[in-house]
Amino acid sequence: MTCPDVERLVEVALGQSADPELEAHVQRCEDCRADLLTIEALAGVGGPDREISEGLVSRIVAGLPKPEPRVRRTWGGGGQLLLTWGLGFLTALVSAGVTGSIGALDPGTVLMLATAFGAASVLFTRLNRRDRAPATGEPSRPRPD
Amino acid sequence: MVDRERFREGNHQYFAEVIRDYGRVVKAVCLSYAESEDDVSDLIQECWTLAYEKRHSFRAEGSFAAWLHRLTRNHCTDAYRSRTSRRQGLEKFAAMGAIQDLHRRTPSPAEELERKESERTLWNALDALPEKERDAIILRLIQRRTPGEVAEEMKIEKASVRSNISRGIKRLRGLIGGADK
Secondary structure, X not given: OOOOOHHHHHHHHOOOOOOHHHHHHHHHOHHHHXXXXXXXXXXXXXXXXXXXXXXXHHHHHHOOOOOOOEEEEOXXXXXXXXXXXXXXXXXXHHHHHHHOHHXXXXXXXHHHHHHHHHHHHHHHHHHHOXXXXXXXXXXXOOOOO | OOOHHHHHHOOHHHHHHHHHHHHHHXXXXXXXXXXXXXXXXXXXXXXXXXXXXXXXXXXXXXOHHHHHHHHHHHHHHHHHHHHXXXXXXXXXXXXXXXXXXXXOOOOXXXXXXXXXXXXXXXXXXXXXXXXXXXXXXXXXXXXXXXXXXXXXXXXXXXXXXXXXXXXXXXXXXXXHHHHHO
């Protein structure tokens, strides 16, 4: 018999197969014997008594910190968006009026800048808006009927 | 196989499934470093709590067993070092006759110590292996996964699993032999 594939040695070490021919070969072949001894040492480390009991699993889980709530950014409702944009637009117009830009700049440009400022306000509000959603590990609150 | 997204979400129920599925590798390492049965349970709990806290550092590219093994090994080695240095400190103090009554640790049987020592040598040797060889060995021999499951978890062919295990075993023989000398 030629030297077996390592998987056959692994199966023998894990007790998943018995092969008298292979065992006889291992007795004769020093190289395979050394391989099998190393595999058996590793298999022994992961032996059957290494399963975790259900009691210990429960103890570990009970001692875990609560999962932190996931942060979810939202845009808000349509009315809120319009209001934010309108306020941004007005702020830009008032600023332009105060600084005297309305007379100096082309009205189209002023309108475009105010529109852009409104849009920037919406974006800024969205980035700063964080609604806390419960993480999946947390128990959800019962809904009132 | 661990679903990375669900694991990172931190759902306790899913985490319990992961503990059941990958408990062997953590317990195997802890048994080599713990001093008593109570110590084993405490160490296992600490390692899993640490895994939970560091769950965001688990990347999809590596195998979960390898990540868990690394984390457990680091924690157990630190705990072992601090306990050993604490005991050495106590021994010095006790030798001076000051707190002999505090130094009541029952020594473990010699065989038990020898077993733990050899297991620690084995873990050290495993750590010195190239990543793929180590992962294949941990998954197949310690986690007791089938070659197909190992291939799936490591995202490699079944034939590569065999060659990685084979190369790893040969390398381990050299490393352990070298440690004995």
